[in-house]
Amino acid sequence: MSKPLLVALHEVRIYLRDKGDLAFSLLLPVITFALMYGAFGGQDTFHGTAHMVNEDKGGVYSDLLVERLDALDILDVTLHSSKDADARLDRADLLLVFYIPYGFSDELSEGDQAELLVKQRGNGGDEGQIVASIVRSVVDDLAQEFHVRAQVSEAVEGEGISDEQVAATVDYFIAQQREDPTAHVREEALGGSSDPVETFLPSILTMYVLFAVTLTARAIVEERRKGTLERLMTTRLEVTQLFTGKFLAFCARGLVQTLILMLLAYAVFQMFTPASFFQSVAIVVVFLAAVSGLGLIIASVARTEDQAVWIAVVFTMVMVILGGTFFELPESGVLATLSNVSVNTYVNEALRAVINEGRSLADVGAQLAVLAVVAVVSLVISRFLFKVMPGGR
C-alpha cells in the first residue's frame, strides 16, 4: 500500500479512536439538520396567526368567516375573549386583533352593512399587516357571495324557486369560478428558490466543508507539537507523501460529515433527485480537495495550533462573506469583483445550479475547474512553504 494511503488510514484510525471527537463530528451534521428542520420544516411560504374575538358566536356568517380563515394553509386562527384580547393588546403581547361584533351575522342577513373591527398597536407589525390583508380579502369574498345570493333571490322572487335552490346554484357558480377564474395571475419563475431549505442547504454544505480548513491546518502543527513530525521525517516518508496522506484523510472526513447532512436532506426534504444528489457529492468532493489544499498552506506557515486555528477561522469568514454564502452578491461593483477570489463563490454557484435549477455537472464545469486548480496549486504551494523546523528541510 502506498505511504500516502497509509498516512490517511492512520489519520482515520486516530479519528475513530477519539470517541468524543468522533461523536461530536458525526452528531454535528445531525444537529444542524435538526435546526434546519425546526426552522424551515414543512414551511415554504408565509404562515401567520389571526388573533380574533368572536362576539357573534353562533352567528351564521361570523362562524363561517372563522371557519374559512382557519381553513387557509397560510393562516391559523386563535380565538380570544374580548377581555383577554384587550389586555394582551395593552401589554403589546399582541399587535393586531380582529373583533367580529355582536349582531354581525344578523346585520348581513338583513341586508345592512356589517363591520369587522380591527384593533392594532402602531401599524400592527409586518405579520399583522399581511394577516389583515388576507382577512380583508376573505371578508370581501364572503360579502360578495352574500350580495350575489341576495341579488339572485330578489331577481327570481315569485317564480317558485326556493332560497335553498338559489344558494346551491350560486355556490356552484362561485366554486366553478374559483376553479377556473376569468382573470388570474400567472407566475413566472426567474431562478432562485422561495424554499428556504433549498436556498440555504448549499450554503450550509459549503460551511461544513470549510470546517476542513481548520482541521487540516491543525493536523501538521499537531504532529509538530507531539514530536511525531520530526520522527516521521527521519523515516522513508517524504513530505509530499505526508501532505498527500493528510489531504486524503481530511477530504474523507469532511465528505462523511457532508454526506450525513445531504442524506438527511434527501430523506426528509426530498430536495435532491438521485442525479442531483450524486452531482452534488461530486461538487463537494472537488471543493473538499480545494479547501484541504488551502488548509495545508495554513498548516505550512503556522507555528502553533492557536495560530493555525485563528488563521483558518479568519480565512473561513472571508471566504463565506465574499462567497455569497448566506446572501446574494451584487452582479457588479467592488464586492462582485472581490467575490472572484473566494472559493465559496464557485462552489455555491455550482451547488445552487445543480440543486435549485436542476442543471448538470457539465453546466458547472468552469466552477469545478477553478476549484480543481485551487486544490492542485494549494498542494504544491504548501509543499514549498513547509519546513519540518526552522533551518530544516
Added chain:
Amino acid sequence: MTDKFVIAKNLHKSFNGHKAVNGVSFHVGKGEIFGLLGPNGAGKTTTIRILSTVLQPDRGDVLIGGHSIRKNPDSVRRLIGVCPQELALYEELSAMDNLVFFGRMVGLSGSEAKAQAVARLKLVGLRRRARGRVDKFSGGMKRRVNLAVSLMGHPRLLFLDEPTVGIDPQSRNNIYETIEGLRSKGMTVLYTTHYMEEASRLCDRVAIVDGGHIIAMDTPLALRSRIGPPESVTLEDVFLKLTGRSLRD
C-alpha cells in the same frame, strides 16, 4: 577507516545568528556506543538533528555508512533509527499500532511490521500491554515504547536522545539492558544524556560538547584519568571541570 560508520566533519549550524553547532567533528565506529554529553543548550540535539537528516548543516557534512547526509539523505534514512527526547508517539493509539505505523513508514510490509512490533515490544517488556493505549501508560512505559519504535526496520545506527529522562529505576534498567543487548548484536548507537553514570556504564567513548563545539573526546576511563586517579574521579567531576559550574539556561 572501514570501521568508521559515522564520520562528522566540521559541522556548523546557526539559528538567527546564534551558533548552535560550531565546527563539530567526530567519528563513531561500527558497533560502538558513542556518547554526546553537554549542558543544556550545548548543541547536542541540534547535532543529532543534523545527523538524522532533519536539519541541513550550514557547513560541513556527515557520512553515515558511506552516504552523505547532504547528497544522499534518503539512503541515510534507510540506515537510521531515532529515539527523540520527547515522547514522539500517537498517544490515542495502542503501543502495537504505533510500532506498526512507524514500521510501515520505514518501509516494512504489513506482516513484517507486525512481527517486528511484537518482537520489539517483547524486548522492552511490553508484550502483554501491546494493545493498551499509550495515553494510559506510565512515563516509563511510554519511554520504552519510544525506544521500541526507533528499533523498527532494523536500523544500523540508533540515535538515542536522552532516552531515560524522568522514569523509574526499573524502566531505566530495562532501557540500559536493551541498549547493551543491541551493542552485543553490533548496532552502532549515538547517545546523549545528562546522567553521567549512564554514560559511564553504556558508552565506549564520549564527547563533551559545550558552546556548540567538542571540548573533550575519549573513553570514559581516559577522561577520568585526565583529572585524577580514575577510581576516585567520576565522569561528572570531569564534566563539571570542563564545562564549569555556572548555571545554564
